[in-house]
Amino acid sequence: MRIRWLTAFLDFPSDQFGAEVTFWRAIAGSTVSPPRGEHREFASLEPFNGDPHLRVQRIDEGPGGIHLDLHVDDLGAATDEAIRLGANILRSSLDTGWVSLTSPAGFVFCLVAWQGESVRSRPIRWPGDTISIIDQVCIDVPHGAWDREIEFWSAITGRPTTPTSRPELVRLSRDPALAIGILLQRNGPDDPSQTASGHLDLAANAVEDEVARHEDWGAEVVERLEQWTVMRDPVGRRYCITNRNPRTGD
The missing domain is CATH 3.10.180.10 (2,3-Dihydroxybiphenyl 1,2-Dioxygenase, domain 1)
Structure with missing residues (x-):
């Protein structure tokens, strides 16, 4: 499996989302992209240069946390390999380009279809x-x-x-x-x-x-x-x- 890009995803409960996005936007020195997703629950923290490597998500249940997105060329093949290595599937939406999994110790990560991200932002x-x-x-x-x-x-x-x-x-x-x-x-x-x-x-x-x-x-x-x-x-x-x-x- 070739990892083309890595994104850190910050997951926030609804009652924390606005204030937390403001805090992390300031800490990262970024702007916030327009919201996207079926419920406008996703956004990117856009750096002043380079491609985003930080994203935020509003969640409906649980305390939130951090997960990783691994951007890959072939989502189906990457999912098969992840399972072979010991991952477990939580949810899958291959038609929209993502699979949510857990590592053997339970850390949540997603395999997502690579969209061409390649330019590292500068500090x-x-x-x-x-x-x-x-x-x-x-x-x-x-x-x-x-x-x-x-x-x-x-x-x-x-x-x-x-x-x-x-x-x-x-x-x-x-x-x-x-x-x-x-x-x-x-x-x-x-x-x-x-x-x-x-x-x-x-x-x-x-x-x-x-x-x-x-x-x-x-x-x-x-x-x-x-x-x-x-x-x-x-x-x-x-x-x-x-x-x-x-x-x-x-």
Whole structure:
């Protein structure tokens, strides 16, 4: 399976949708596309250059979260391969160009028909010379499903794993053609989570300055660590601002 493009999808309950889209639009430095879908439930966060790699969705049930869209040439063949690798189908609409699945650990993702997206957007330079970009989805994996989930994501993306400085973190090697990277994080053995979830990561050249900008938009600091700061957006959704090169993701 060849992954032509990756999109991070932010899923919001109806009562959070407007305010959350405003927050994430500001954080990304983007505009919002006209709504689309049968119920006008989808929109893209449009970068000032390049093709969108962030999208938002209004959902009718559940607390929302993050999922990934994998854009492929042959949706039927990609679905067959995903199932062979251990994915499970949730919903399918091949005639309209998407299939919703879960990974072996339960992380939701979609296979979608590629529409020609190919141009990576550039990071935003903010006042004060802070540079940042939302460029990574971190999949939080239950402790007992760790090895199987790493194997699955490496196989379905065709990307080898690369070491990090922490044993609970494994990164898939970045495809320079894609705007989104994938990091996997193993939950602790005492974490009660039984299903994988995910959160967004930003790369920033000046983490504290970036944190201050987010606080101005209503986010709160949860925890400061050496290489990243855990944040909570205005409705309590967690994400991380990380000390990485915004241009390369390294």
